[in-house]
Amino acid sequence: MQQLLIRIAATFVLTAVIIHPLAIWQRCAAAEKNELTAADVELALKRATRYLISQQDKNDGHWRGYETNGTGQTALVLLALLNAGSPVQSPDIQRGLEYLRASRPTLVYETSLQVMVFCLAEPNRDLPRIRRLVDLLIESQTEKGESAGGWGYDCRRTGTTDPSNSQFAALAMWDAQRAGISVPRETLLAIAGYWNKRQFLGQRGVNPDPRYVGGWGYNNFSVTGSMTCAGIASLLMAEEAAQIADVQINGDAIACCGAEEVEVRKAELGFQWLSHNFQISSNPNGSYWSYYLYGLERVGRLTGKRMINNRDWYREGCAEVLRNQDATQGNINDSAANAVTPTALAVLFLSKGRRQIVIARARLAEDELPRLQDQFSFKHHDHAVNNLNGHIEQAWKRDLAWQSVTLGEAEVTDLLESPVLFISGSERFQPTAKTKSVLKEYVEQGGFIFAEARNGNGCDGSAFEKSFTALMAELFGTEMRKLDRSHPVWSAQVPIDVGRLPDDFWLYGIESCCRTAVIYSPISLACRWELHRAYGVPLEASPKVLAELDEATAVGLNVVTYATGRELKNRFEKPLVELDKSESIDIVRGTLRLPRLRHAGGDNETPKAIRNLLTAFGASIPTLIDNESPLITPSGDGIAEVTMLYIHGRNVFEYSESDRAALRTFFENGGVLLGDSICASDQFTESLKSELARILPEATWVPVGASDPVLTSQYGGFDIRNVTLNDPAAAGPVATARREGPPVLERLVFRQRTVCLFSIYDLSCALESQGVTQCRGYLRDDAARIGINMILAAMME
Secondary structure, three states, X not given: OHHHHHXXXXXXXXXXOOOOOHHHHHHHHHOXXXXXXXXXXXXXXXXXXXXXXXXXXXXXXXXXXXXXXXOHHHHHHHHHHXXXXXXXXXXXXXXXXXXXXXXXXXXXXXXXXXXXXXXXXXXXXXXXXXXXXXXXXXXXXXXXXXXXXXXXXXOOOOOOOOHHHHHHHHHHHHHHHHOOOOOOHHHHXXXXXXXXXXXXXXXXXXXXXXXXXXXXXXXXXXXXXXXXXXXXXXXXXXXXXXOOOOOEEEOOEEEOOOOOOXXXXXXXXXXXXXXXXXXXXXXXXXXXXXXXXXXXXXXXXXXXXXXXXXXXXXXXXXXXXXXXXXXXXOOEOOOOOOOHHHHHHHHHHHHHHOOOEEEEEEEOHHHOOOOOOOOOOOOOOOOHHHHHHHHHHHHHOOOOEEEEEEOOOOOHHHHOOOOEEEEEEOOOOOOOHHHHHHHHHXXXXXXXXXXXXXXXXXXXXXXXXXXXXXXXXXXXXXXXXXXXXXXXXXXXXXXXXXXXXXXXXXXXXXXXXXXXXXXXXXXXXXXXXXXXXXXXXXXXXXXXXXXXXXXXXXXXXXXXXXXXXXXXXXXXXXXXXXXXXXXXXXXXXXXXXXXXXXXXXXXXXXXXXXXXXXXXXXXXXXXXXXXXXXXXXXXXXXXXXXXXXXXXXXXXXXXXXXXXXXXXXXXXXXXXEEEEEHHHOHHHHHHHHHHHXXXXXXXXXXXXXXXXXXXXXXXXXXXXXXXXXXXXXXXXOHHXXXXXXXXXXXXXXXXXXXXXXXXXXXXXXXXXXXXXXXXXXXXXXXXXXXXXXXXXXXXXX
């Protein structure tokens, strides 16, 4: 490292002594050094799962604790381990599963948890067993009286119920449906009825402060955080599983608007109570903090809320778990006497909450109800994005998450938590100047906007369509264009049969940096997603309607697949956003600079690419950087002050004789040129090589071989001998348009020294944004690593 820093000083500070290179690094990292990372969460999970496994009785496979709950403790631990990623075929998991299979559960708690475990572990093998356990729960659900729809402790109808057991039974019904087990609709509606009746809404006509109304408790007088989470989640799961939707089907016709809106007021009131009483370090008004966290994660996931009362519940919850974890043993400390239970519940919180976010649904400011009345309802098609998320999970074979954001409140970093922002509207879209700026920056930083007008099928979205398309033209300087059938979105995941959709359907888009960054549908797709659940009993409808729902869902799946390339960020991965000028650090002598070389072939098509590369360099190599990357004319005065330049473009260009002479002098004086061809443009590559041949006719191009130091960590960078090349020219789904191997780089050698390192495949569009481009080039993280290695190699010349 010392040799590298000396090289930096010698290369970029021609007459100065370099300032201590860690100064800027420490300043940049100070704000983050105490922040939670994905690695912290992974370490906490490893410690906790190691502890749980150590507590297993290796003789028969069970876990001790709360023996009055039968096999519940064993089932809970297995559920936690499986969600944390423990292989189902591991000896510890198999011992536990065999222990459960040999049992005959008689309690609601253990029966419910066994259903959840068998649905997750080996559902095909245990399908008959799951069916029997579900039937046992259905038979033991209370049928009559004030407690109708709930469950007690025993798998028999006693007339008395317990809300905690009722929550676990509801969770079992939810997971059983996801495993393909049929649950009667009346059972699900009874669950919703049970929780509706138990909600605290005031007494004897008194209307207390609305901030404290809407919660649930173990009894009618004690409202707690854990039981309020149970009530919210149980209501939402039951309503969705029972296929309650604000869309109607009349024969072969779908009514997207005009249908009576679904009453979700009870769940909204519950969320309101939770928001006003929100805590992380303890269960509001109750005990058993880890049990509360277990329910809190479920509420956040089902509602799509990343923030509760403007606080990041998952990030704060993870930090609290880590504070309460024994760093040596790995167990979680809670009020429970048995450490296994809180540890298992904490593992469920950590593992389920870390699911990668694939799509965010935007709430429009002009459609908002007062904040206390509408915390997570979108007024239209509440289940649509959640249903689409389920179909994406099935297609990609992985658990995913979605979230909601409120335009007008969200910053760019908030939007960048999700790679796709879904906007649906019928009224005129009139965002503020700030929101316009946020949306534009979101797209420029790699975000993707997927929008629709609530048009057709009883809806009139003409006002939204007119205002939204005008706004996109304003923000991006181009009109929407119709996406022809050669566009990869039509086959990104599955082929789309447009003939099965309404006649006025098509997709329209706007291009931004080698990709379509905005896609718009003139009809409501969300209306159809609302009806098309990914799990549970298939919808009863005509073949025409079912075909239409399948195709609308395929469109949503393809758009998300195209927008992301099925590459998602980790939950704690910070988006790379250009620093605000007020936050930037003054550039001093001893700073790494990488100006861009001017030319007439599109020298500024990716203005932030090199800024982002330098930011990534500074985050990886402790040194001073200037990430401004100005454009420099070859024959201008500025070229004499630098020893490294970057060139990229897309079109044909030529230099003047004076520019060529200046560049030859630059190379003769030890200068190095780095570059890539934006979107793998053959025109630009040929122009650059032609110009360099005129400037340095005696120089020769040499391919960079797999053993070349530039592809290894020899210079202090990364081993990049196996990176992913995105090749959307290949036919078929996005997943097939990838190939792995070493990057294709070339050296231009002049007088036994490398004067140019060049990639014929795109780096710049990938560095410009976090999205997936439509051109041949490297994925963003690989592009950054390649660029960093190129800079380090140039320093060694």
